[in-house]
Amino acid sequence: MIPYQLVWLIMLLPLFSFIVNGLIVRPFIKPKSRVYGYITVGAIGVSAVLSIWALFSVMSASHHEIPVPDVTWMVLENGVTIHLGLILDSLTAVMLVVVTVVSLMVQIYSLGYMHGDEAGYYRYYTWMSLFTFSMLGLVLSDNLLFTFVFWEMVGLCSYLLIGFWFHRKSAADAAKKAFIVTRIGDFGFLAAILILFFNTGTFDIAALHGLVIAGTLGGTVLMWAAIGIFAGAVGKSAQFPLHVWLPDAMEGPTPVSALIHAATMVAAGVFLVARMFPLFEYSTAALTTVAIIGGFTAIFAATMGLVMNDIKRVLAYSTVSQLGYMMLGLATGGVAVGIFHLFTHAFFKALLFLGSGSVSHSTGTFDMRLMGGLRKTMPWTYATFLIGSLSLAGIWPLAGFWSKDEILISSLANQPVLFWLAMITVFLTAFYMFRAIFMTFHGEYRGGDESGDYKHTHESPLVMVGPLVLLAILAVIAGWWNVAGGFNEVMGAHGHEETRGFFGGLFGAFTHTVQGVPLPLISLLVGLFGIFSAYTIYIKKWITAESLGRVFGPLYTLVSRKYFFDELYENIIVKLALMKGLFTGFTLFDSKGIDGTVDGVSDVVISGGQAIRHAQTGQLQLYGLFIGIGVVIISLCVYFFG
């Protein structure tokens, strides 16, 4: 059993490395020194070990929860007490492991990847530490107030790290876009917190769950609160219609994309819905909204992933799509299903991002049209990237197969229409991932960035390949946790899994039937068909991509221009509705209304003065006369009325 002080330490160690890196050692050590990296890796490494310990403690604890004493932060006048407390249940423990392990891998990888960055090295590690701290705080916090604070802090870190190379305009713009777009969702989250506090007088998550289950909190209030929370999740997890920021966020360094925009921060939205799940469970409308948005986003983003030429953007759309899957899984199958996919996805998607970083480290570009044939010079990157892709495509027996399968099963049971979307997405996912692999690692080398020389491509150093290999191992085995229902048991979801043992489950997947259909087998075949389709087009070239583009001309344009969502937001909403409409209205109101009032008052005073100044004759005796008349009038008033 882990002592509760160490649970605090999990969260505070990255804060410590943030303070040391950012505020203490900076004046004494050169900005490009590797010491910053070592401090961060050390702190997060210890955090990771403690997190794994915490996970094992939670697994063996009764009710899968370890109590952590609260600290009272403040008592409001009306007696409301706000605690500074941590929650350590199975959901948090799983998230802790995901965050710290992926973060550790990414930090080690960054030692090599960010090495060329002269001045930014310390800044990078400072912010990465702050991000890890905020993310851990977010998953550990036991009340909505602190959840929101950490929620905004991860958003801030995301902003800082997307704009890490702020001297590039595109990066600065992308950082701003990410921040502003997620703020739209955060507004909903904040509104939901206020609705809940107004109606219940508490921020405490466990207390809110209790009220919902007891039926005290329900009806319209609950629905709006749940939808508000989901709005926050939509922004953070880049769900439709706020998905536009995530692909642009790829302007940041690749390890940042791997950690923040694939494995952890974007999954915070999914985590939040899971954390507040009773609120959704008791509000059918909210749960249906989550399912529809998630299912739609899954296929919507996958179609855009098909046509991107930038390898990181393919992965970005893939992330959006997979987050949609998680939402669908949460809405149809409950916390265990959604979070299990989050768990496996974190490893293989971080692996894929780091792999793409490794490729660009060698070729100097992210454009897949300039790559090709790299499997010979970069065997380790190739092998790990292949494992990650197979896992993402849902190929047996890798991690993605198990988690995706559960989402498909639960959506078939609850949302048959969305099930078909999800099934098509399986095909699309396999297709775009293997399109990326074939364009990057197979065929002839097509030039790269500057040298254009094939022999300049090289395998990345051990410090980068090491994390890739470790993540690849996790991308294989992470799914096996639930083969015999172990993960569901930890998450408290007992149910459809019959006890059949590990190997029984591993091979039973082929014969497992849902409603009389061998669903796992079908999804596997669909995934393999996706890979085969990519093979025919990009390796055998039986059908060329160009001819497909011609046949589906308008459709291709629509998809490759991202369904014109950027244009819609930029031109219609921002430029037309906001700048031409609303802001022009405000400007008009300001110049005519406000300024008009101010000018009008002074005009009245000026013209009034002009009119009555002629009373000032300069004749002293006239003034005296008026004074005299005044005195008489006052005297008479006093006499008659006083």
Place this chain on the structure above:
Amino acid sequence: MTIGLEHYLVLSAVLFCIGLYGALTKRNAVIILMCIELMLNSVNISLVAFSSYIVPLLLTGQVFAIFVMVVAAAEVAVGLAIILAIYRGLTDIDASNINLMKW
């Protein structure tokens, strides 16, 4: 007929009104100054009358009247000096012509 407080007050009021009328209507600045003296002294009468009729044992009103006379003397000095200064500038002391301070 015995002389009462009201007789003094009527005298005072009549003198004050004459003084006020003169101060508001006369054009010659010196006469205006004299009319102001008249107003001040009419007030002195009422002060002394009040004092001797209402609080005969105290001399408050008389003392106050002497103060007024002192101030009036000072005022005449200043006033005449101003009139002299105006005369040097305008070669005229007609009050209706002294209207440089108008709009």
